[in-house]
Amino acid sequence: MSNIQWFPGHMAKAKRLVCESLKLVDVVIELLDARIPISSRNPMINEILGSKPRLIVLNKSDLADPVVTSKWQQFFKNSNIECISVNSVKGQGVSQIPTIVKNLACKGSENTKRRGFSKIVKCMVVGIPNIGKSSLINRLSKRKSAKTADKPGVTKGKQWIKMEGMMLLDTPGILWPKFDDPEVGMKLAVTGAIKEQVLDIEQVALYLLNILYVKVPNKLMERYKLDKLSEDRFELLIQIGRKRGLLLGGGVVDTQKAAVLLLKEYRSGKLGAISLEEPEDIEVV
Ligand SMILES: Nc1nc2c(ncn2[C@@H]2O[C@H](COP(=O)(O)OP(=O)(O)OP(=O)(O)O)[C@@H](O)[C@H]2O)c(=O)[nH]1
Ligand SMILES: [Mg+2]
Structure with a gap:
Protein backbone atom coordinates (compact mmCIF):
# COMPACT_ATOMS: atom_id res chain seq x y z
CA MET A 1 0.00 0.00 0.00
CA SER A 2 1.56 3.31 -1.01
CA ASN A 3 1.59 6.11 1.53
CA ILE A 4 -0.42 9.21 0.62
CA GLN A 5 1.42 12.41 1.52
CA TRP A 6 -0.43 15.68 1.53
CA PHE A 7 0.65 18.85 3.25
CA PRO A 8 0.58 21.77 0.82
CA GLY A 9 1.62 25.27 1.87
CA HIS A 10 -1.89 26.45 2.66
CA MET A 11 -2.18 23.77 5.35
CA ALA A 12 0.88 25.11 7.15
CA LYS A 13 -0.86 28.49 7.04
CA ALA A 14 -4.07 26.95 8.38
CA LYS A 15 -2.16 25.37 11.24
CA ARG A 16 -0.68 28.78 12.19
CA LEU A 17 -4.15 30.26 12.06
CA VAL A 18 -5.49 27.65 14.50
CA CYS A 19 -2.50 28.18 16.85
CA GLU A 20 -2.99 31.95 16.88
CA SER A 21 -6.75 31.73 17.35
CA LEU A 22 -6.47 29.37 20.29
CA LYS A 23 -5.63 32.29 22.59
CA LEU A 24 -8.88 33.99 21.65
CA VAL A 25 -11.30 31.15 22.44
CA ASP A 26 -12.75 29.57 25.59
CA VAL A 27 -13.56 26.16 24.13
CA VAL A 28 -12.58 24.08 21.10
CA ILE A 29 -14.88 21.73 19.25
CA GLU A 30 -12.77 18.98 17.71
CA LEU A 31 -14.83 17.55 14.90
CA LEU A 32 -14.12 13.92 13.99
CA ASP A 33 -15.62 11.61 11.39
CA ALA A 34 -17.84 9.08 13.20
CA ARG A 35 -16.75 6.42 10.69
CA ILE A 36 -13.03 6.90 11.47
CA PRO A 37 -12.68 8.72 14.82
CA ILE A 38 -9.02 7.81 15.30
CA SER A 39 -7.83 8.22 11.72
CA SER A 40 -9.60 11.59 11.44
CA ARG A 41 -7.98 12.84 14.67
CA ASN A 42 -5.18 15.21 13.78
CA PRO A 43 -2.21 14.47 16.06
CA MET A 44 -0.95 18.00 15.41
CA ILE A 45 -4.22 19.50 16.64
CA ASN A 46 -3.99 17.43 19.77
CA GLU A 47 -0.59 18.98 20.52
CA ILE A 48 -1.73 22.50 19.71
CA LEU A 49 -4.83 22.36 21.91
CA GLY A 50 -2.98 21.50 25.10
CA SER A 51 -5.29 21.85 28.09
CA LYS A 52 -7.92 24.04 26.39
CA PRO A 53 -11.43 22.79 27.26
CA ARG A 54 -12.64 20.68 24.39
CA LEU A 55 -15.65 18.81 23.13
CA ILE A 56 -15.24 15.99 20.65
CA VAL A 57 -18.10 15.88 18.17
CA LEU A 58 -18.43 12.75 16.03
CA ASN A 59 -19.98 14.13 12.84
CA LYS A 60 -21.61 12.32 9.89
CA SER A 61 -23.10 9.91 12.42
CA ASP A 62 -25.80 9.10 9.83
CA LEU A 63 -23.07 7.39 7.77
CA ALA A 64 -21.65 5.35 10.67
CA ASP A 65 -22.93 2.25 12.46
CA PRO A 66 -24.81 3.60 15.53
CA VAL A 67 -23.65 0.73 17.76
CA VAL A 68 -20.01 1.43 16.91
CA THR A 69 -20.53 5.19 17.38
CA SER A 70 -21.84 4.60 20.94
CA LYS A 71 -18.72 2.58 21.66
CA TRP A 72 -16.57 5.47 20.45
CA GLN A 73 -18.43 7.93 22.64
CA GLN A 74 -17.71 5.72 25.62
CA PHE A 75 -14.10 5.36 24.50
CA PHE A 76 -13.52 9.13 24.64
CA LYS A 77 -15.51 9.55 27.85
CA ASN A 78 -13.21 6.94 29.42
CA SER A 79 -10.34 9.34 28.65
CA ASN A 80 -12.29 12.16 30.36
CA ILE A 81 -13.14 13.95 27.13
CA GLU A 82 -16.72 15.06 26.52
CA CYS A 83 -17.99 13.42 23.34
CA ILE A 84 -21.27 13.50 21.45
CA SER A 85 -22.36 12.39 17.98
CA VAL A 86 -24.28 14.52 15.47
CA ASN A 87 -25.51 14.83 11.92
CA SER A 88 -24.70 18.41 10.93
CA VAL A 89 -26.81 18.31 7.78
CA LYS A 90 -30.05 17.15 9.36
CA GLY A 91 -29.21 18.69 12.74
CA GLN A 92 -29.55 15.57 14.88
CA GLY A 93 -27.71 16.00 18.18
CA VAL A 94 -26.65 19.57 17.41
CA SER A 95 -28.97 21.27 19.94
CA GLN A 96 -27.06 19.82 22.92
CA ILE A 97 -23.85 21.59 21.89
CA PRO A 98 -24.45 25.15 23.27
CA THR A 99 -25.10 23.92 26.82
CA ILE A 100 -22.11 21.58 26.82
CA VAL A 101 -19.83 24.29 25.41
CA LYS A 102 -21.01 26.85 28.00
CA ASN A 103 -20.42 24.38 30.83
CA LEU A 104 -16.94 23.63 29.52
CA ALA A 105 -16.20 27.36 29.29
CA CYS A 106 -17.28 27.87 32.93
CA LYS A 107 -15.10 24.99 34.12
CA GLY A 108 -12.14 26.24 32.08
CA SER A 109 -12.33 29.73 33.53
CA GLU A 110 -12.60 28.40 37.12
CA ASN A 111 -9.65 26.09 36.75
CA THR A 112 -7.25 28.19 34.78
CA LYS A 113 -7.93 31.84 35.47
CA ARG A 114 -10.04 31.87 38.64
CA ARG A 115 -12.14 34.63 37.13
CA GLY A 116 -15.31 34.74 35.17
CA PHE A 117 -15.36 34.53 31.38
CA SER A 118 -17.21 36.99 29.21
CA LYS A 119 -20.89 36.10 28.83
CA ILE A 120 -20.40 35.43 25.13
CA VAL A 121 -18.55 32.13 24.89
CA LYS A 122 -15.98 31.97 22.10
CA CYS A 123 -15.67 28.59 20.48
CA MET A 124 -13.41 27.43 17.66
CA VAL A 125 -14.33 24.49 15.44
CA VAL A 126 -11.36 22.49 14.14
CA GLY A 127 -10.95 19.32 12.12
CA ILE A 128 -9.71 17.72 8.92
CA PRO A 129 -10.90 19.00 5.51
CA ASN A 130 -14.47 18.13 4.44
CA ILE A 131 -15.45 16.85 7.90
CA GLY A 132 -18.39 19.28 8.19
CA LYS A 133 -17.05 22.22 10.26
CA SER A 134 -18.87 24.86 8.24
CA SER A 135 -22.04 22.71 8.07
CA LEU A 136 -22.04 22.37 11.87
CA ILE A 137 -21.58 26.12 12.33
CA ASN A 138 -24.44 26.85 9.93
CA ARG A 139 -26.66 24.42 11.85
CA LEU A 140 -25.73 25.88 15.22
CA SER A 141 -26.23 29.48 14.12
CA LYS A 142 -29.32 28.57 12.04
CA ARG A 143 -27.90 30.56 9.14
CA LYS A 144 -26.00 29.75 5.98
CA SER A 145 -23.11 32.07 6.81
CA ALA A 146 -20.30 29.63 6.07
CA LYS A 147 -19.69 28.18 2.61
CA THR A 148 -19.93 24.39 2.44
CA ALA A 149 -19.37 21.85 -0.37
CA ASP A 150 -18.76 18.18 -0.92
CA LYS A 151 -15.00 18.52 -1.42
CA PRO A 152 -12.02 19.29 0.83
CA GLY A 153 -10.44 22.76 1.08
CA VAL A 154 -13.60 24.90 0.86
CA THR A 155 -12.98 27.21 3.85
CA LYS A 156 -9.79 29.17 3.19
CA GLY A 157 -9.49 31.58 6.11
CA LYS A 158 -11.07 32.08 9.51
CA GLN A 159 -14.58 33.42 9.94
CA TRP A 160 -16.40 34.42 13.13
CA ILE A 161 -20.11 33.67 13.22
CA LYS A 162 -22.39 35.04 15.91
CA MET A 163 -25.21 33.15 17.55
CA GLU A 164 -27.11 33.64 20.77
CA GLY A 165 -24.63 33.62 23.65
CA MET A 166 -21.78 32.32 21.51
CA MET A 167 -19.26 33.32 18.87
CA LEU A 168 -18.17 30.48 16.61
CA LEU A 169 -14.90 30.45 14.72
CA ASP A 170 -14.85 28.48 11.46
CA THR A 171 -11.37 27.36 10.37
CA PRO A 172 -9.90 25.70 7.26
CA GLY A 173 -9.46 21.92 7.46
CA ILE A 174 -6.00 20.72 8.44
CA LEU A 175 -4.22 17.48 7.65
CA TRP A 176 -0.78 16.63 9.02
CA PRO A 177 2.50 16.32 7.12
CA LYS A 178 2.96 12.57 7.31
CA PHE A 179 0.67 9.63 7.91
CA ASP A 180 2.77 7.21 9.96
CA ASP A 181 0.29 4.45 9.21
CA PRO A 182 -0.59 4.23 5.46
CA GLU A 183 -4.05 2.95 6.44
CA VAL A 184 -4.81 6.33 8.02
CA GLY A 185 -4.15 8.02 4.67
CA MET A 186 -6.33 5.47 2.90
CA LYS A 187 -9.24 5.94 5.31
CA LEU A 188 -9.00 9.72 4.95
CA ALA A 189 -9.04 9.27 1.18
CA VAL A 190 -12.05 6.92 1.32
CA THR A 191 -14.09 9.35 3.41
CA GLY A 192 -13.20 12.37 1.23
CA ALA A 193 -10.71 14.41 3.29
CA ILE A 194 -7.99 14.37 0.63
CA LYS A 195 -8.24 16.12 -2.72
CA GLU A 196 -9.03 13.59 -5.47
CA GLN A 197 -6.33 15.08 -7.71
CA VAL A 198 -3.54 13.62 -5.57
CA LEU A 199 -5.09 10.16 -5.23
N1 LIG B 1 -24.12 12.78 5.49
C1 LIG B 1 -23.59 13.85 6.11
N2 LIG B 1 -22.94 14.77 5.38
C2 LIG B 1 -22.42 15.83 6.06
C3 LIG B 1 -22.55 16.00 7.46
N3 LIG B 1 -21.94 17.16 7.81
C4 LIG B 1 -21.44 17.69 6.67
N4 LIG B 1 -21.72 16.90 5.62
C5 LIG B 1 -21.34 17.13 4.20
O1 LIG B 1 -19.93 17.13 4.13
C6 LIG B 1 -19.47 18.03 3.11
C7 LIG B 1 -18.43 18.95 3.69
O2 LIG B 1 -19.03 19.86 4.57
P1 LIG B 1 -18.34 21.26 4.98
O3 LIG B 1 -19.16 21.83 6.09
O4 LIG B 1 -18.08 22.10 3.78
O5 LIG B 1 -16.94 20.72 5.56
P2 LIG B 1 -15.72 21.57 6.16
O6 LIG B 1 -15.17 20.79 7.30
O7 LIG B 1 -16.14 22.95 6.46
O8 LIG B 1 -14.69 21.50 4.95
P3 LIG B 1 -13.43 22.48 4.60
O9 LIG B 1 -13.89 23.89 4.74
O10 LIG B 1 -13.11 22.11 3.20
O11 LIG B 1 -12.33 22.10 5.56
C8 LIG B 1 -20.73 18.73 2.59
O12 LIG B 1 -21.13 18.08 1.40
C9 LIG B 1 -21.75 18.52 3.69
O13 LIG B 1 -23.08 18.49 3.21
C10 LIG B 1 -23.26 14.98 8.19
O14 LIG B 1 -23.43 15.02 9.41
N5 LIG B 1 -23.76 13.94 7.46
MG1 LIG C 1 -15.45 24.72 5.76
Missing part, protein backbone atom coordinates in the same frame (compact mmCIF):
# COMPACT_ATOMS: atom_id res chain seq x y z
CA ASP A 200 -4.98 6.93 -7.14
CA ILE A 201 -8.75 6.45 -7.08
CA GLU A 202 -8.58 2.77 -8.03
CA GLN A 203 -6.21 2.02 -5.19
CA VAL A 204 -8.46 3.86 -2.72
CA ALA A 205 -11.54 1.99 -3.98
CA LEU A 206 -9.75 -1.35 -3.66
CA TYR A 207 -8.83 -0.50 -0.08
CA LEU A 208 -12.50 0.25 0.68
CA LEU A 209 -13.64 -2.84 -1.17
CA ASN A 210 -11.39 -4.96 1.01
CA ILE A 211 -12.97 -3.60 4.21
CA LEU A 212 -16.50 -3.99 2.84
CA TYR A 213 -15.77 -7.55 1.67
CA VAL A 214 -14.66 -8.51 5.18
CA LYS A 215 -17.18 -6.50 7.23
CA VAL A 216 -20.37 -6.37 5.15
CA PRO A 217 -20.25 -8.78 2.18
CA ASN A 218 -24.06 -8.97 2.16
CA LYS A 219 -24.37 -5.24 1.60
CA LEU A 220 -22.08 -5.50 -1.43
CA MET A 221 -24.12 -8.40 -2.80
CA GLU A 222 -27.41 -6.58 -2.30
CA ARG A 223 -26.32 -3.20 -3.63
CA TYR A 224 -24.66 -4.55 -6.79
CA LYS A 225 -26.96 -7.55 -7.25
CA LEU A 226 -24.08 -10.02 -7.16
CA ASP A 227 -24.75 -13.72 -6.38
CA LYS A 228 -21.14 -14.39 -5.51
CA LEU A 229 -18.31 -12.02 -4.64
CA SER A 230 -14.97 -12.65 -6.32
CA GLU A 231 -12.21 -13.20 -3.77
CA ASP A 232 -9.85 -11.11 -5.85
CA ARG A 233 -10.59 -7.45 -5.04
CA PHE A 234 -9.76 -6.15 -8.51
CA GLU A 235 -12.05 -8.80 -10.04
CA LEU A 236 -14.71 -7.66 -7.59
CA LEU A 237 -14.34 -4.08 -8.81
CA ILE A 238 -14.75 -5.42 -12.35
CA GLN A 239 -17.91 -7.32 -11.27
CA ILE A 240 -19.37 -4.08 -9.88
CA GLY A 241 -18.47 -2.09 -13.01
CA ARG A 242 -19.99 -4.73 -15.26
CA LYS A 243 -23.25 -4.80 -13.29
CA ARG A 244 -23.49 -1.03 -13.64
CA GLY A 245 -22.68 -1.10 -17.36
CA LEU A 246 -19.46 0.92 -16.96
CA LEU A 247 -17.77 -0.36 -20.10
CA LEU A 248 -14.96 0.80 -22.34
CA GLY A 249 -14.94 -0.32 -25.98
CA GLY A 250 -15.02 -4.08 -26.60
CA GLY A 251 -16.90 -4.91 -23.40
CA VAL A 252 -13.94 -4.14 -21.14
CA VAL A 253 -14.98 -2.74 -17.76
CA ASP A 254 -13.88 0.82 -16.97
CA THR A 255 -12.41 0.15 -13.52
CA GLN A 256 -11.66 3.84 -13.01
CA LYS A 257 -15.36 4.66 -13.31
CA ALA A 258 -16.27 1.68 -11.12
CA ALA A 259 -13.88 3.00 -8.45
CA VAL A 260 -15.42 6.47 -8.57
CA LEU A 261 -18.92 4.96 -8.31
CA LEU A 262 -18.07 2.76 -5.32
CA LEU A 263 -16.51 5.65 -3.40
CA LYS A 264 -19.40 7.96 -4.21
CA GLU A 265 -21.95 5.38 -3.05
CA TYR A 266 -20.07 4.66 0.17
CA ARG A 267 -19.63 8.37 0.96
CA SER A 268 -23.31 9.10 0.44
CA GLY A 269 -24.44 6.16 2.59
CA LYS A 270 -25.98 4.16 -0.28
CA LEU A 271 -24.21 1.01 0.93
CA GLY A 272 -25.54 1.56 4.43
CA ALA A 273 -24.16 3.12 7.61
CA ILE A 274 -20.74 1.48 7.84
CA SER A 275 -17.98 2.41 10.31
CA LEU A 276 -14.44 1.76 9.14
CA GLU A 277 -12.84 1.46 12.57
CA GLU A 278 -13.90 0.34 16.03
CA PRO A 279 -12.31 0.92 19.45
CA GLU A 280 -11.39 -2.80 19.56
CA ASP A 281 -9.16 -2.31 16.49
CA ILE A 282 -7.04 0.27 18.27
CA GLU A 283 -4.14 -1.13 20.25
CA VAL A 284 -2.70 2.07 21.66
CA VAL A 285 -4.76 5.17 22.47
